[in-house]
Amino acid sequence: MANEEDVLTFKLQSFEGPLDLLLHLIKQNEMDIYDIEMVAITSQYLDYLHRMKKMQLDIAGEYLVMAATLLNIKSRLLLPNEQAPQVEDETYEDPREELVQQLLLHQAFKEAAANLKGFADERQQLISRPQALVPEDAKLGQLEDGLEVKALQQAFVRLLTKKKLEVVQAPRQVQAERYTIKDEMQRLNRLLQENHKPVLFTALFENGDREEIVTTFLALLELVKRKKVVASQSEVLGDLMIERKVDAIESS
Structure with a gap:
């Protein structure tokens, strides 16, 4: 039987903030980003913070703020609420909505950064020819x-x-010159x-x-x-x- 501490293993350097970690957890659990299972995600997120503490690593404040946000969303979904969603009630707001929007925005920027890095890697494979000097006796633009x-x-x-x-409409068929x-x-x-x-x-x-x-x-x-x-x-x-x-x- 595997040791409890070996159940979840994270490479800390692979995450660039709490949103990056959440995206990783959602992908790992194969969840729908529009329907996040807050109980599981919150549990795994807090477990990650506990592991950082055991490894005597400093936990950035943004990670703690996100932990509080997840706990707040989780409690709002679990506790009884007189304004619980009804089929006919269109004014209900999902507590997860703001978090989902942040995750989607972060994911978009992450994909854009990956694309830009790909373009940069392709450009590094090319060698530009230096601009040739204009001959001193050249008559540029002169007849x-x-x-x-x-x-x-x-x-x-x-x-x-x-x-x-008169401008003649271009023919649709290729004609001889x-x-x-x-x-x-x-x-x-x-x-x-x-x-x-x-x-x-x-x-x-x-x-x-x-x-x-x-x-x-x-x-x-x-x-x-x-x-x-x-x-x-x-x-x-x-x-x-x-x-x-x-x-x-x-x-x-």
């Missing part, structure tokens, strides 16, 4: 002759505003090559729907990036002029 990329963006926004293109950046790059190259002088930015988008216009703009940006064409602007928010570079014409 040829110091013209900013923002100027092209602003011109494109003004173009879309003037055209007021009608326009490609590669094809538009070739078209722009031919257009600029046929003209022996700069072409107005808006002239590149005279025809076409929204999809074609966006593809053309992306093709233009790619040509600028590859230094095949240059964009110039005589004044702020003025008309942009697009032309092929001399070395691009010679190499074509």
